[in-house]
Amino acid sequence: MNALVEAVNLHKHFHGVDVLKGIDMTVAEGEVVCLLGPSGSGKTTFLRCINQLEIFDGGRLYVDGELLGLRESGTALHRLPDKQIARQRRQIGMVFQRFNLFPHKTALQNVIEGPVQVGGVSKKQAVSEARELLERVGLSERADHYPAQLSGGQQQRVAIARALAMKPKLMLFDEPTSALDPELVGEVLAVMRELAADGMTMVVVTHEIAFARDVADRVVFMDGGVVVESGPPAEVIRNPQHERTKTFLSRIIAEQEQHAAAAADLAKPVE
Numbered sequence: 001m002n003a004l005v006e007a008v009n010l011h012k013h014f015h016g017v018d019v020l021k022g023i024d025m026t027v028a029e030g031e032v033v034c035l036l037g038p039s040g041s042g043k044t045t046f047l048r049c050i051n052q053l054e055i056f057d058g059g060r061l062y063v064d065g066e067l068l069g070l071r072e073s074g075t076a077l078h079r080l081p082d083k084q085i086a087r088q089r090r091q092i093g094m095v096f097q098r099f100n101l102f103p104h105k106t107a108l109q110n111v112i113e114g115p116v117q118v119g120g121v122s123k124k125q126a127v128s129e130a131r132e133l134l135e136r137v138g139l140s141e142r143a144d145h146y147p148a149q150l151s152g153g154q155q156q157r158v159a160i161a162r163a164l165a166m167k168p169k170l171m172l173f174d175e176p177t178s179a180l181d182p183e184l185v186g187e188v189l190a191v192m193r194e195l196a197a198d199g200m201t202m203v204v205v206t207h208e209i210a211f212a213r214d215v216a217d218r219v220v221f222m223d224g225g226v227v228v229e230s231g232p233p234a235e236v237i238r239n240p241q242h243e244r245t246k247t248f249l250s251r252i253i254a255e256q257e258q259h260a261a262a263a264a265d266l267a268k269p270v271e
């Protein structure tokens with residue numbers, strides 16, 4: 001299968017501190033990869049390098065066979081002009097933990113912004129596509145609402161529609177449900193499940209183990225700026241090989257069971 005993302009010995013440091021210490025990872029076209037790992041392990045930095053919100057310091061990163069951010073001539077590397085970088089970035093949609101919608105624009109206006117401003121799409125066409133996308137994320141009725149009039153789960157679904165409006169080849173999700181109240185997590189995960197079923201290539205940073213188990217083709221566990229292990233979810237989640245993975249998973253699973261128990265407790269009728 002065609003590799004849509006290929007990271008080769010990717011390095012990134014901040015102020016002399018190595019945050020990514022040689023990441024090798026391939027994501028095939030149509031594949032859903034869930035990235036797990038404790039806080040500070042470099043997951044966000046890795047996604048931000050793919051989306052060129054950060055400039056990596058070493059190694060190579062390819063999307064659809066194209067080297068990101070750089071042009072190689074002989075042994076020399078040159079930074080691509082901004083216009084080329086903008087073109088590369090348009091192929092990639094990113095969904096953040098905090099939805100980052102424009103607060104003064106309605107759901108529909110948020111979704112058409114990219115296609116109209118940078119995609120060269122006519123307003124009429126952008127609006128018609130945006131309505132379809134809002135329907136796809138279950139929000140046709142909310143097209144004219146402002147972010148402040150929407151729940152967190154609805155705002156995140158608008159953010160997904162907004163990313164899809166640019167017709168990306170690849171979608172990156174950085175803990176898309178971790179800022180949400182527990183009762184709103186499911187509606188966002190449901191949209192992501194559908195997207196995966198439709199064949200979108202996705203890299204998802206998440207602590208939702210059930211989602212990773214059910215939806216991911218592959219789970220990658222990162223810690224301390226390296227990939228510790230990766231494999232099919234049934235293997236990595238049920239039978240982790242490394243001590244660090246075992247410790248992380250048992251902590252996360254215990255936390256999620258506690259949350260589930262607390263929610264069930266709240267749902268009990270008062271005697």
Ligand SMILES: Nc1ncnc2c1ncn2[C@@H]1O[C@H](COP(=O)(O)OP(=O)(O)O)[C@@H](O)[C@H]1O
Pocket residue numbers: 014015019037038039040041042043044045046
């Ligand atoms: N812009 C930045 N400047 C300095 N340090 C940063 C910056 N972004 C991230 N870091 C550091 O890099 C490490 C990895 O961060 P991050 O990629 O956000 O991890 P994760 O998403 O796995 O929690 C952390 O130690 C973090 O403090």
Ligand SMILES: [Mg+2]
Pocket residue numbers: 043044045174
């Ligand atoms: Mg992070």
